[in-house]
Amino acid sequence: MREALAARGGSDTPLYLQLARSLREHVADGGVAAGGALPSERDLAEMSGMSRVTVRKAIEALIQEGILYRKQGSGTFVARRIDHAGAALISFTAEACARGERPSVIWIMRRRGTATYAEAMELHMPEDTPVARLSRVRLTNDEPLAIEHAVVPAALLPDLDTLGDSLYAALAEAGTRPVSGTQRIRACLATPTEAGILSIAENAAILRIERVAFDAQGRAVEFTRSAYRGDRFDFVTDLSRSTVQAKDGVGFEV
Numbered sequence: 001m002r003e004a005l006a007a008r009g010g011s012d013t014p015l016y017l018q019l020a021r022s023l024r025e026h027v028a029d030g031g032v033a034a035g036g037a038l039p040s041e042r043d044l045a046e047m048s049g050m051s052r053v054t055v056r057k058a059i060e061a062l063i064q065e066g067i068l069y070r071k072q073g074s075g076t077f078v079a080r081r082i083d084h085a086g087a088a089l090i091s092f093t094a095e096a097c098a099r100g101e102r103p104s105v106i107w108i109m110r111r112r113g114t115a116t117y118a119e120a121m122e123l124h125m126p127e128d129t130p131v132a133r134l135s136r137v138r139l140t141n142d143e144p145l146a147i148e149h150a151v152v153p154a155a156l157l158p159d160l161d162t163l164g165d166s167l168y169a170a171l172a173e174a175g176t177r178p179v180s181g182t183q184r185i186r187a188c189l190a191t192p193t194e195a196g197i198l199s200i201a202e203n204a205a206i207l208r209i210e211r212v213a214f215d216a217q218g219r220a221v222e223f224t225r226s227a228y229r230g231d232r233f234d235f236v237t238d239l240s241r242s243t244v245q246a247k248d249g250v251g252f253e254v
Contacts, residue, residue, distance in 0.1 A: 015050055016057035022048075023062060027078050034080040038068065064201070066231030071143075072199075081234055089181050089213060091168035092138045092146065101140040105165040108135035108147075112154055119151050122212050122223040130154035134167065137197055144198045145232055150224040167222070176221045178213035185209050185235060194227050205230030 013021075023038075032038060039047065044055045059076055062068040069079045096103035113133050120127040131151050138146040150167060156174045157163060163170055171177055188208045195202040206227045213222040 016054045016061065019044075019048055019050060019054060019058035020061045023058060024065075024067060027067060032078050034078050036078050037074075038076045038078070040075065064204075066205075069231065079231060081232065089178055091166050092148075093166040093169070096140045099140075102142075103165065104139045104142065106137040106139065106144075108137065110134055110160045110163065112160070115151065119223055123151065123153065123220040125153065125220070132157045132160055134160075134163070144229075146226055146228045147194060147197055148224055148226045150222055152222055153220075156221060171215075171221055176215040176219065178221055179216050181211055181213035181222075183209055183211035187230065188227075190227070198227070198229055200229060200231065207233060207235065 026032065038044070038059075041052050041055045041059070044059075045052045048055065059068060063070065063076075066079055066081075068076050070076050093103045111133055113131055114128040115123065115125060115131045117127050119131065120129060123129075123131075130153075132154050134148075134150040134152065136148055137144050138148060152167070152171070156171060156176050168178060186208045188206055189203040190198065190200055190206045192202050194206065195204060198206075200206075207230050209224075209226040209228060211222070211224045211226070212220055213224075215221050
């Protein structure tokens with residue numbers, strides 16, 4: 001690693017950017033595996049021949065890029081990018097388990113209320129219909145990855161005190177398993193509150209998602225607003241050719 005981090009002479013590029021590039025290439029070449037720990041700042045300074053201030057700036061640059069992340073009291077690690085199947089309706093819990101990770105939840109709120117006008121429109125119900133409001137932080141391997149705020153018709157969740165980590169599992173038990181849905185994804189910046197909860201920098205990139213899910217009878221059973229860490233998630237969707245019908249009845253491929 002010492003050779004990989006050596007400064008490149010004869011360059012006008014600031015030293016911390018040279019070091020960041022060397023670290024980036026070292027990670028890309030498999031020098032440190034995803035989830036693996038980087039040497040300490042002191043060790044990196046010794047290996048590279050640069051000051052700890054320069055090393056710290058290089059690491060901060062790579063954290064901003066989403067290549068590295070810090071664990072308080074543990075060190076700096078290479079980030080795992082999570083490929084989320086954007087076209088698949090699967091619970092966070094099931095998806096994390098399929099990756100061999102340990103999902104968990106920190107509950108922010110579990111309470112009953114009545115649907116607002118906007119929520120009623122999304123859930124295709126009369127305004128003021130009783131609903132359950134569920135807010136939680138989603139984690140894998142004790143790392144916070146997403147904040148979710150879900151609204152569900154209250155009749156589907158009669159006992160919120162016994163609700164487990166997986167909302168979709170609870171809906172399946174109620175006979176209303178989500179089988180289809182629509183979602184919107186927008187790139188945004190984390191608010192101070194979101195940044196604190198997700199252990200990321202204020203104004204860091206997040207993916208803001210709104211999803212409405214339907215059961216097999218076509219009933220809307222979930223309206224969820226989420227904030228996912230942009231440095232950890234890639235939403236992947238399979239694409240195929242489709243035919244668009246023109247106004248004159250002629251179809252053409254796109």
